[in-house]
Amino acid sequence: MGVKERRERxxxxxxQEILDAARDILAREGYEGLSMRKVADKxxxxxxAIYLHFQDRDDLVFCVCEELMAGLVxxxxxxxSRNPDPxxxxxxxxxxxxxxxLRHPQHYQATFGIPHGRDPKxxxxxxxxxxxxxxxxxxxxxxxxxxxxxxxxxxxxxxxVSCALWAGIHGITSLLIVMPNFKxxxxxxxxxxxxxxxxxxxxx
Amino acid sequence: MGVKERRERxxxxxxQEILDAARDILAREGYEGLSMRKVADKxxxxxxAIYLHFQDRDDLVFCVCEELMAGLVxxxxxxxSRNPDPxxxxxxxxxxxxxxxLRHPQHYQATFGIPHGRDPKxxxxxxxxxxxxxxxxxxxxxxxxxxxxxxxxxxxxxxxVSCALWAGIHGITSLLIVMPNFKxxxxxxxxxxxxxxxxxxxxx
DNA sequence: GCGTGAACTTAACAGTGTTAAGACCATTCG
DNA sequence: CGAATGGTCTTAACACTGTTAAGTTCACGC
Numbered sequence: 001m002g003v004k005e006r007r008e009r010x011x012x013x014x015x016q017e018i019l020d021a022a023r024d025i026l027a028r029e030g031y032e033g034l035s036m037r038k039v040a041d042k043x044x045x046x047x048x049a050i051y052l053h054f055q056d057r058d059d060l061v062f063c064v065c066e067e068l069m070a071g072l073v074x075x076x077x078x079x080x081s082r083n084p085d086p087x088x089x090x091x092x093x094x095x096x097x098x099x100x101x102l103r104h105p106q107h108y109q110a111t112f113g114i115p116h117g118r119d120p121k122x123x124x125x126x127x128x129x130x131x132x133x134x135x136x137x138x139x140x141x142x143x144x145x146x147x148x149x150x151x152x153x154x155x156x157x158x159x160x161v162s163c164a165l166w167a168g169i170h171g172i173t174s175l176l177i178v179m180p181n182f183k184x185x186x187x188x189x190x191x192x193x194x195x196x197x198x199x200x201x202x203x204x
Numbered sequence: 205m206g207v208k209e210r211r212e213r214x215x216x217x218x219x220q221e222i223l224d225a226a227r228d229i230l231a232r233e234g235y236e237g238l239s240m241r242k243v244a245d246k247x248x249x250x251x252x253a254i255y256l257h258f259q260d261r262d263d264l265v266f267c268v269c270e271e272l273m274a275g276l277v278x279x280x281x282x283x284x285s286r287n288p289d290p291x292x293x294x295x296x297x298x299x300x301x302x303x304x305x306l307r308h309p310q311h312y313q314a315t316f317g318i319p320h321g322r323d324p325k326x327x328x329x330x331x332x333x334x335x336x337x338x339x340x341x342x343x344x345x346x347x348x349x350x351x352x353x354x355x356x357x358x359x360x361x362x363x364x365v366s367c368a369l370w371a372g373i374h375g376i377t378s379l380l381i382v383m384p385n386f387k388x389x390x391x392x393x394x395x396x397x398x399x400x401x402x403x404x405x406x407x408x
Numbered sequence: 409g410c411g412t413g414a415a416c417t418t419a420a421c422a423g424t425g426t427t428a429a430g431a432c433c434a435t436t437c438g
Numbered sequence: 439c440g441a442a443t444g445g446t447c448t449t450a451a452c453a454c455t456g457t458t459a460a461g462t463t464c465a466c467g468c
Binding site for chain 1: 316331365367370371374380383390404
């Protein structure tokens with residue numbers, strides 16, 4: 001049965017080629033600028049060939065983003081394991097999240113900035129459990145709970161606090177991406193300010 | 205010269221008809237679902253007639269959003285004038301911002317959630333000074349400064365803090381819009397939690 | 409050698425933003 | 439009064455878009 005495996009590998013290779021091309025175009029031209037034909041041209045296949053590997057355009061974008069967001073999860077794992085103090089890990093993790101988003105603005109925006117769910121059949125996959133985005137979120141309740149346990153943060157509803165923290169860092173990430181021309185003065189400082197505000201607000 | 209005025213009024217009427225139709229479609233079908241032909245069909249004109257009143261699709265969307273965001277500015281003015289205590293005004297204003305965004309999710313998203321600026325010629329009008337969005341932002345530094353003056357908040361860089369606050373409330377607004385299927389438990393409580401966290405974080 | 413089935417392409421449909429050219433028609437001027 | 443102007447609007451067209459249906463090609467198992 002070595003043949004089937006080789007076939008599978010071959011098929012997987014094209015799939016990966018598509019993903020790579022799409023990732024590139026998405027980074028360069030954004031969600032709106034990504035078209036099936038552009039992807040196809042880049043890898044010298046017809047546009048319809050993509051449909052043998054992905055259900056539709058949104059599926060392709062979703063897969064590209066998942067692949068990339070796996071990097072974020074890895075980075076957050078790194079931060080968590082390198083910092084025994086959960087409060088330090090929390091703060092550094094939040095900052096890492098923002099920086100990651102800014103390093104991949106178009107992919108971040110495609111993942112967390114586009115209202116999927118208009119079309120009831122398309123199920124809004126980015127917010128389903130198990131996605132990389134949700135795995136990244138998962139770090140928050142774990143760290144927050146540990147902080148409260150160690151009395152480094154005041155007692156509070158862990159899930160609510162985690163959601164609020166996520167909303168906050170999503171806000172600065174998204175806004176810096178969408179409004180690069182706004183007079184931020186020092187974007188990095190604004191991000192730190194927000195993180196400090198939120199965490200300090202949880203100490204009392 | 206009464207003739208020209210009548211003409212102007214007539215022209216203005218069609219312009220308003222277009223704006224109304226576009227506002228409606230934007231609310232119902234979102235930014236991606238709004239097309240020139242749909243707008244035109246709704247008011248029984250040809251699609252190209254719209255170009256006599258608006259430069260292009262993005263200009264139309266921008267004008268629709270500006271018109272609507274004027275309502276937000278008005279609401280914030282209301283909050284500010286009704287609450288002599290700047291800290292109370294600040295908290296209520298932040299909450300009002302979120303609620304406004306959730307009442308007009310598609311318009312909010314079109315204003316603050318779409319990366320304009322890909323196309324260098326299109327100048328990203330939503331982030332220019334003088335827009336309603338920027339006027340709404342203007343409330344923040346005023347109230348923050350007043351809070352610091354009255355020693356209700358700790359001394360800090362007013363602009364940086366204002367940006368951070370904006371980022372925070374934008375985050376929860378945007379995320380609630382984009383990810384309605386996420387398990388928020390109680391979205392309203394998350395919004396309050398975030399606002400409390402941020403403001404409390406500024407007290408120290 | 410032949411049929412099967414997977415991989416892939418071509419052609420087509422319905423839709424998009426936008427521009428160029430022309431139609432219409434009230435106002436203005438000779 | 440008739441002709442010309444100029445603004446409003448339409449039709450036709452171009453170059454795109456996502457997606458489906460049908461057809462081609464070709465390696466594999468029998």
